[in-house]
Amino acid sequence: NAGVTQTPKFQVLKTGQSMTLQCAQDMNHEYMSWYRQDPGMGLRLIHYSVGAGITDQGEVPNGYNVSRSTTEDFPLRLLSAAPSQTSVYFCASSLGREETQYFGPGTRLLVL
């Protein structure tokens, strides 16, 4: 099992550009989520999904879109990047909403 994989590892964007952060898991986990980590802020939940076709907002959803067309993939889209979105992004998955979450290695995003 590869576990939770994220691509790219690092990305530089200009303000206003769009991009998609990829997340995939091969553990047949129903629950997937996206977090961002900022200095002094811990990890904050952006969006989550309890299964294919179902998504919901977390604590800091503004500026981000998600979709869940398959159990394996949960991409995070930035439609118009802003410097405030400079952060490290982590994807996580778990068997169910009550189970322990497994995290990917992260994507470091810099928006200029």
Added chain:
Amino acid sequence: DQQVKQNSPSLSVQEGRISILNCDYTNSMFDYFLWYKKYPAEGPTFLISISSIKDKNEDGRFTVFLNKSAKHLSLHIVPSQPGDSAVYFCAAKNFGNEKLTFGTGTRLTIIP
């Protein structure tokens, strides 16, 4: 409003001694608590958890203590080893809710 607080950004401990990491929470609805460990350039990995019906949970060198009246939990690592050097995040949730709330993290350095 930071609902989960880790007031010590960093901690240094001699190898072989006890490491004690602290976490406070303000939301009385939280009833499940977790500790995650994070190495640089990697995602957080689950370490240990505790339910509010317990006041202690042990797993090898790691013990988590929960004081519900004080809304405080702590992680004890005995004995501390160089490989324990990492950032430790405390997290909390309401067991019926999939959302995790993370603290800001404590960087633990084990001195050989």
